[in-house]
Amino acid sequence: MSSKPNAIVAQSGGPTAVINSSACGVIQQAMKSGKIGRVIGAINGILGVLNEELFDLSAEKPETIEALKQTPAAAIGSCRYKLKSLEESKADFERVLDVFKAHEIRYFFYAGGNDSMDTADKVNKLAADVGYELVCMGIPKTVDNDLAFTDHCPGYPSVAKYVATCAMEAGRDTDALYTTDTCTILEVMGRNAGWIAAATGLAHRSGEDAPHLVYMPEAAFSFDKFVNDVKEVLKEFGKVFIVAGEGLKDDKGQYVTADSGAFSKDSFGHVQLGGVADMLKAVIEKEVKIKARCNKLGTNQRSAMHFASLTDVNEAYMCGQMAVKHAMEGVNGKMVTLVREDRPKYKCTTGLAELRDVANGEKKVPKEFINDKGNHITDAMRDYIRPLVQGEAPVKIGEDGLPVFMRFERKPLEKKLPKYI
């Protein structure tokens, strides 16, 4: 084993089209830094650390690592295991450090959302408390785009480009068949933030272009207003295409689907939503008496590598790369952020934010991005999203006509510690 310290890379939470691109940036930059021994992957995020299920990323073929840029989801493996406070999850945090020590890991690169930044921050604190030299760096990742201190989050531009295209395409389907299938409802992800729903608004270039109505959790949802909105669009265009974020809330902040029992909690304690589209369909068919169809892209929206934003792929890579560069310069306890330089021409550089600040922050769609009626986006939102969805990520196609994604060999590292739990 090298005498140089090792680095560990982990991925957390819901996958995206580009979290692997960030991993690629970390791995390639770490390997060429000359300061890191092994680059280690933690299989399934923090679970892999706890269970000492690690593999040698630096032993993977260079072309496999390069192909991360063209592979969706989380090739190192992700999880939804949440560490709580240092007191409540003391054993877990100590185990993390034990595993780091056992494998001479001095760099921890963690790609995820605010829960993951929280974990990285606490691991960092504990390391400082016990005098274990460790550098913890966060890499932003969430299709929800709700992390604070960063202009946008890697993963979001790709889902934005894809759902906007889906709205455009299914909108043409509704155009074609409106004499019977008069209404289409596209349900998109976004538990508390409406960024994904908002992105579809870009597809509405003018006139009858779908979507006609876009509902985001940030704008209080009212069934009466909704029925009225639908009737108005019908009157103008004879058809209606609706986009609904999964987490629509009423003016009291309650999920509008809560009554239907169509929700449950995931292991992070988040309410798992579903059924917004089905509910709106039922309302429309009853109150407006037209046929409605539902499209629910589900996990396909966040894994749509085949039409990912090239801007996103490149920026995600840059975030991974910069996390390593900063770590080598002695930066610690920060998340890399994306910084939008002054207009007119879009240029994106990186900055840094405290892990703990990101952990406690949240960025919702601001008021000025939502129209007054609360049923569509404004030009300010269009200006925000347009540069992000530029370019199409290259897709390697196999002889069978389908995309080719990489898989790691995952050569396991020998376990050095007793089994945990």
Place this chain on the structure above:
Amino acid sequence: MSSKPNAIVAQSGGPTAVINSSACGVIQQAMKSGKIGRVIGAINGILGVLNEELFDLSAEKPETIEALKQTPAAAIGSCRYKLKSLEESKADFERVLDVFKAHEIRYFFYAGGNDSMDTADKVNKLAADVGYELVCMGIPKTVDNDLAFTDHCPGYPSVAKYVATCAMEAGRDTDALYTTDTCTILEVMGRNAGWIAAATGLAHRSGEDAPHLVYMPEAAFSFDKFVNDVKEVLKEFGKVFIVAGEGLKDDKGQYVTADSGAFSKDSFGHVQLGGVADMLKAVIEKEVKIKARCNKLGTNQRSAMHFASLTDVNEAYMCGQMAVKHAMEGVNGKMVTLVREDRPKYKCTTGLAELRDVANGEKKVPKEFINDKGNHITDAMRDYIRPLVQGEAPVKIGEDGLPVFMRFERKPLEKKLPKYI
């Protein structure tokens, strides 16, 4: 007005990514034939004929017509209006001929499924009966791929390429998060035929590649076997990715969702299905005690121009073109078919089938394309589908980073007849 006879083009039924490519083939070939005056579009299929809502396709800009190849759904407009027998729908059929006569239409090009071929056949018969000189030609179109007498149907290869890619991508998402989100169910279209579900099988190249289980309406569905299948896959891979055709049936031929009340009839009298994925999810969560997620692509699968098969686009165009060429040669009452030439190298040419034969035929997934357990496809199916999904249709991207689709100006033709109904 030209002294040459006019031609009418109509699109019918559920849209596809390439029905516009067929329309492009018809329009361009008709315009250069030198034998046709105006090429007329019937807005919303046969409804446009009945209501005399017609527009001058030959007055559209050439670049608009060319851009049909890159535009999904049905740009001329489609409908689900069904004409019944010549006796039952006598007034409708007579009206069709009246409109044709009023606009000097001697060529009727109709793109659709078997219901549309039935309509075209009956219009043709009536014209012959009353001595009105008319040529009726059918162009195959259906994502369901269930038309007889043709190797495959334009529209199917594109949905096949897209859903297989979606299975591959969402499969990677399940790979990444299987420790909590252990099961994903992708629901795809296919009322009576499992061709679309079958296509996703191509994504399973080997080992743990999704999908692990593919259910088609042609294989009798049993809940007990299903639960067993799921448990077996879980035992091997610790996760399970399932594809279900919307029209799964039990061994008595009854839709498995029929009890749940989750179906209704469309205006063609077809049972409109939905809820197969939700039902399977409920079964899995109850019987296998793992979390399952549902992805329902809905109309997005049939309109996914952004990742359409180039082979499909080209073949759809060829069908439109050949319909006109044959019509000019005096052929009448036929549908253009796609003919797969002898292997090894895939080559596709066209043939002809009687409209009435196509109207009465149906092509389901044959036994040899489904594995013995009824839960996946065979290599014979892979060999069938692989050549169809080759190539990616070009996509024109606008400055906003999203696809650009055409719209017709739809310059209306002056109405010459009294209002109908």
